Amino acid sequence: MQVRLGYIGFYPQDFGDEYVMHQDLRDGVRELRKALRVVAAHLEPGEDSKPSMRDLGTAVDGLRGSIWGILQDAHTDDLREYQAEVRVARAGEICGLVLEHLYTATIRPDLEGYEMLRASLRELHAIAGKEMG
Amino acid sequence: MSELDRAITFIDRALAEIESRLREPDIPISALEDFKATLDSTRTVVQAIIGASGPGDYEHNVYRFRLRRAAQVCQSVLFGLLDGSINPSTPGLTELRATVAETLQHMDAFAGGADKTAR
Numbered sequence: 055m056q057v058r059l060g061y062i063g064f065y066p067q068d069f070g071d072e073y074v075m076h077q078d079l080r081d082g083v084r085e086l087r088k089a090l091r092v093v094a095a096h097l098e099p100g101e102d103s104k105p106s107m108r109d110l111g112t113a114v115d116g117l118r119g120s121i122w123g124i125l126q127d128a129h130t131d132d133l134r135e136y137q138a139e140v141r142v143a144r145a146g147e148i149c150g151l152v153l154e155h156l157y158t159a160t161i162r163p164d165l166e167g168y169e170m171l172r173a174s175l176r177e178l179h180a181i182a183g184k185e186m187g
Numbered sequence: 188m189s190e191l192d193r194a195i196t197f198i199d200r201a202l203a204e205i206e207s208r209l210r211e212p213d214i215p216i217s218a219l220e221d222f223k224a225t226l227d228s229t230r231t232v233v234q235a236i237i238g239a240s241g242p243g244d245y246e247h248n249v250y251r252f253r254l255r256r257a258a259q260v261c262q263s264v265l266f267g268l269l270d271g272s273i274n275p276s277t278p279g280l281t282e283l284r285a286t287v288a289e290t291l292q293h294m295d296a297f298a299g300g301a302d303k304t305a306r
Binding site: 137167 | 219236288289
């Protein structure tokens with residue numbers, strides 16, 4: 055009977071790089087959940103959750119960096135194109151999110167950053183129009 | 188349930204989902220991309236909470252961070268277009284241009300309305 059790796063007779067080295075990658079990510083997620091539990095434990099009235107939130111922020115940043123590294127490694131052959139695609143996708147997502155907030159009027163013109171984004175969008179729209187003809 | 192409770196519940200659910208996916212022997216790159224997008228949202232939540240001076244401040248901060256982040260990301264696309272690393276063949280650019288036009292139209296109309304109200 056053939057047994058799938060990872061269940062019986064499991065040795066980490068059998069997975070090679072993939073095992074290491076998954077293990078790193080699993081460790082990162084565990085660390086993040088631990089940080090989250092610490093934050094949740096500080097939610098009692100009068101408690102300051104900010105120091106633990108900062109730890110949580112550090113854990114998030116660490117994990118984001120690891121994942122970005124993995125994604126870039128997976129695209130070594132077309133890294134430049136991949137990075138360009140990711141930037142465009144990210145811009146589309148966040149503009150879509152802002153648009154939703156505009157529809158529900160939760161983002162208002164008096165918010166700090168409104169005019170900065172408006173100017174950036176105007177510039178991007180003009181340049182993209184010129185480039186795309 | 189406070190905004191912070193809600194945020195923590197959201198992050199915890201997302202992490203549990205990710206943790207279960209990481210048990211799969213072969214995670215597709217698209218799953219990691221989704222994971223990174225979740226972490227980006229989580230980061231905004233964490234920054235908003237750290238920057239909030241009180242419970243009512245939290246949502247205000249989330250919107251403020253989103254506006255700032257959107258401006259930064261749009262600037263990075265703009266630089267990409269100018270240096271040629273982003274060009275008409277980049278997937279998603281046509282859709283982005285449409286989203287940018289719609290967002291700008293709403294922002295202009297909204298700001299115009301606010302200007303008239305202020306007068």
